[in-house]
Amino acid sequence: MKNILLTIEYDGTLFSGWQRQPEKRTVQGELERVLGIVCRCPVQLNGTSRTDAGVHALGQRASFKGDFGIPTDRLMLAANNILAGGMNAVGKAGDLRILSAEEVPEDFHARFDAKGKKYVYKILNCQETQIFRRNQYYQVRKELNADAMRRAAGYITGTHDFKCFQSAGGQEKKTTVRTVYELNIIEGKTEAGQRTLSIEIKGDGFLYNMVRIITGTLVEVGLGKLSPEALPDILKSGQRQKAGHTAPPQGLYLSKVYYDLEDLAGL
Template sequence: MKNILLTVEYDGTLFSGWQRQPQRRTVQGELEKILSLVCRCPIQINGTSRTDAGVHALGQRASFKGDFGIPTDRLLIAANNLLAGGLNTSGRVGDLRILNAEEMSADFHARFDAKGKKYIYQILNEPELQIFSRNQYYQVQKNLDTDAMRAAAAHIVGTHDFKCFQAAGGEEKKTTVRTIYALNIVEKKTLEGKRIVALEIKGDGFLYNMVRIITGTLVEVGLGKKKPESVADIIDGKERQQAGHTAPPQGLYLAKVYYDLEELVEF
C-alpha cells in the first residue's frame, strides 16, 4: 500500500471549488477520476484546503493511498498527460496540473499533518478595467493607499480571535483563534506596467473566507473608508458586520502548505 503526497496547481475559474460534488466539475473530482484511471483502482484524495469556486492554487497539497504498481514518477507523467487532454503533445496544459508526487510514510495525512498555509491575494489597481484579467485579479479602480493598508495589517499579525473575519456557512470550528505569522502588502507591476497590490499572508489556519474578508477590510482602509487603527477594534469586537466586504474569489491563490513549523514561522 503506497501513500502519495501530491503538490497541485490549478486555475479555479472553471471549477466549482475543490470538494467533490455530484454533477459538478471540481478539482478533487477531476483528480480522483484521473488517478483512478492511472492507478487502475478507486482513488480518494484528501486535500489540505477546500478552496471555493474561482479560487486558484499554486501549491495545493493532497494525499491518497492505494495498492498499485505504477512507479510514482510515472504516475505523475501519466496523470498530467490525461489532465492536459491525453494527446501526448508537448506544450499542452489544462487548468489542473500535478507539480510533484512523492511517497510518504503510511501514517502521513496531507491535511492533518499540515502546520499552516500561505495565501496570496492579487489586486489589479488600475482606473480602467482589464477584460483579460477578470479571472486572475480583484480589480479595484480607485487608488489604494498601501501605507495605510500596511498600518492596518500590523494589527492582524499575531494570535487573535478572528471571529470577525469568518463568513457564515462554513464548517463549524471548535475555536476561531488563529495565529497570523506574516501579512505583507507588496506592490509590483505587470509586464504592461499595470499596478498590482498583493497581500501575502501566512498562518497556522484560516476560517471560512477569512483571507477574502481580511482583503476586503484592507481594501476599505486603502480607499479611506476605514482608519488603519479601526482594525484592532474590529478584531476585539468579534462582529462580522464591522469588518469589510468579502473580496471576490478570483484574486485568491493558495500559494503553499507547510509541514515544517520552522519554515512557516520564519520571516
C-alpha cells in the same frame, strides 16, 4: 499500501471548487478521475484545503493511498499528460497539473498533518476594465494607499481571535483564535504596466473566508473608508459586520502548505 502526497497547481476559474460534487467539474473530482485511470483503481483524495469556486492554487496538497504498481514519478507524468489535453488546447484543458508526487509514511495525512498555510491575494489597481485579467485578479479602480494597508496589516499580524473575519457557512470550529505569522503587501506591475498589489498571508489556520474578508477590510483601508487604527477595535468586537466586505474568489491563491512548524514560523 502506498501513501502518496501530491502538490497541485490549478486555475480555479472553470472548477466548482475543490470538493467532489455529483455532475460538477471540481478539482478533487477531476484528479480522482484521472488518477483512477493512471493507477487502475478507485482513488480517494484527502485535500488540505477545500478551496471555493473560482479560487486558485499554486501549491495545494492532497494525499491518497492504494496498492498500485505504477512508480510514483511515472504517476505524475501520466496524470499530467491526460490533464494537459493536447498541445494547443483552449479553455479548460491544462487548467490543473500535479507539480510533485512523493511517497510518504502510511500514517501521514495531507490535511491533519498541515501546520499552516500561505495564501496570496492579487489585486489589480487600475481604472480601465481589464477583461483578460478578470478571473485572476480582483480589480479595484480607485487608487489604493498601500502604506495605510500595511499599517492595518500590522494590527492583524499575531495571535488573535479572528471571529470578525469569519463568514457564516463554514464548518463549525472549536476556536476562532489563530496566528498570522506574516501579512505582507507587495506592489508590482503587469506586463502592460498596470499597478498590482499582492497580499501575502501566512498563518497556522484560516477561518471560512478569512483571507477574503481580511482583503476586503484592507481594501477599504486603502480606499480611505476605514482607518488603519480601527483594526484593534474590529478584532476585539468579534463582529463580522464591523470588518470589510468579502473580496471576490478570483483574486485568491492557495500558495503553500506547511508541514514543518519551523518553516511556517520562519525560524
